Amino acid sequence: MFPQLLLVSCIFAALSLPMTFSLQSGQQKVLLVSFDGFRWDYLYKVPTPNFHHVMEYGVHVKQVTNIFITKTYPNHYTLVTGLFAESHGIVANDMFDPILNKSFSLDHMNIYDPEFWEEATPIWITNQRAGHTSGAAMWPGTDVKIHNSFPTHYMPYNESVSFEERVAKIIEWFTSKEPINLGLLYWEDPDDMGHQLGPDSPLMGPVISDIDHKLGYLIRMLKRANLWNDINLIITSDHGMTQCSKERIIELDKYLDKDHYTLIGHSPVAAILPKEGKFDDVYEALADAHPNLTVYKKEEMPERWHYKYNNRVQPIVAVADEGWHILQNKSDEFLLGNHGYDNALAEMHPIFLAHGPAFRENFTKEAMNSTDLYPLLCHLLSITAMPHNGSLSNVQDLLSSATPKAIPYTQSTTLLLGSGLPEYEPEEAYPYFIGLALGSIIVIVFSVIFIKHLIHSQVPALHYMHTEIAQPLLQA
């Protein structure tokens, strides 16, 4: 009779603690938000109390190295695949694939051909294949049928739909009868205004304040829907923005014969497809044309850009120095702010903040790669990541120690008990405390039974048995 009871009490003692955590882990919810073109240091240009609130009760990464080219579509696809552009296939906002003999163009919203997206599998599809549901409010690519699937819920892209309407959809999906566990929310600013005004313009202040108000609105709506305490909110962006000037223009017509090439991708990374037999003419004419233009043959692209091994990278790629603009001639469209430049430049880097049960509080990290977000998302959603170029271990320190998989399962019960439970604000960890209370009651009840029997029988090998039984259970 006694050994069985000892076993049972040990099992409960061992299970009760992980149980308190799994109450949370079973239902990790993630909301990924992108404010397009939100440069890392916009946080300090004007007061941004809502962003700072998230940072103080969550985590903040100061420098996020995004991927080359630092454009919208390539970077948004990296955030949801963890792949460099050459591996996920969305190498630019405007592309030509010579094998498919097809074009992809943001200018004409000619982006709906699935073949351009199918070199990778975005996280919403992997999430759905694992039996979960996803919802997307205009995140780039979420209204494209990729590998025969859309997100479970999505909004067809329409830039006129307000932020409030997008938030309403996200809340609806998270609170429906079959709630989503992954939400993706996209907003076009401060990118649009950054292009028009230039990031150095004093008029950018109100634009950034407006984004802060939008974040405040999102937080209020999450609180009203009782989601704020159990949603893992991640706020990031695709790239930054740099100031341009009419004094810094590189005019291709000055150096190249228009009939010798097709310009596929535009400023500040000109993707040049020479006409049949014109490769050498074009390359030689451009190579030393301008001190602020670096011209690469495709196979000579720097390794660190991971921007070579894809058919959609054109034979000649000309990259402008920061703040320089490439035009064919002066009548082409000029922008006061732009991005797309070398991803090593700080001005190209986006923000990264997160808040929620999985994240630490008031924690600042110096740097991360944007490819590391994908394995972090997969970890939070408990899904198996597809092959990618990031690493969870690079960003594991953002996670609070109460996060299920961050618990070292090899420790014995006594070590777990003694390892110090994380300090939570009560309102931030409601399910956690219910779990903890339940677990504690079970432990106490069984300890009482256990001690009663111990006193009665005085088993000498108790210590030995305790660790033997507890360890394999915790490793399971």
Ligand SMILES: *[C@@H]1O[C@H](CO)[C@@H](O)[C@H](O)[C@H]1NC(C)=O
């Ligand atoms: C590529 O497509 C264009 C029309 O979009 C067509 O004129 C051309 O012949 C095609 N080229 C090849 C090699 O199939």
Ligand SMILES: *[C@@H]1O[C@H](CO)[C@@H](O)[C@H](O)[C@H]1NC(C)=O
């Ligand atoms: C886009 O949204 C606006 C505002 O909600 C609406 O008036 C318009 O009809 C929508 N356009 C399309 C093509 O659905």
Ligand SMILES: *[C@@H]1O[C@H](CO)[C@@H](O)[C@H](O)[C@H]1NC(C)=O
């Ligand atoms: C542009 O080229 C000039 C001459 O080489 C150089 O001094 C300057 O630093 C370059 N500008 C940028 C932004 O790199």
Ligand SMILES: *[C@@H]1O[C@H](CO)[C@@H](O)[C@H](O)[C@H]1NC(C)=O
């Ligand atoms: C400038 O380039 C655009 C398109 O590349 C072309 O339509 C326009 O005619 C050109 N203007 C001049 C003055 O060459």
Ligand SMILES: *[C@@H]1O[C@H](CO)[C@@H](O)[C@H](O)[C@H]1NC(C)=O
């Ligand atoms: C966050 O940390 C800063 C300095 O490290 C401290 O001044 C502040 O009070 C902390 N905030 C919270 C909410 O713990």
Ligand SMILES: *[C@@H]1O[C@H](CO)[C@@H](O)[C@H](O)[C@H]1NC(C)=O
């Ligand atoms: C970013 O990735 C590079 C290459 O994999 C690596 O060397 C570097 O340490 C990473 N940076 C951070 C901050 O994790």
Ligand SMILES: *[C@@H]1O[C@H](CO)[C@@H](O)[C@H](O)[C@H]1NC(C)=O
């Ligand atoms: C990125 O990941 C993909 C998929 O695993 C792989 O094929 C590719 O070689 C990786 N790129 C680098 C630079 O490691």
Ligand SMILES: [Zn+2]
């Ligand atoms: Zn963008």
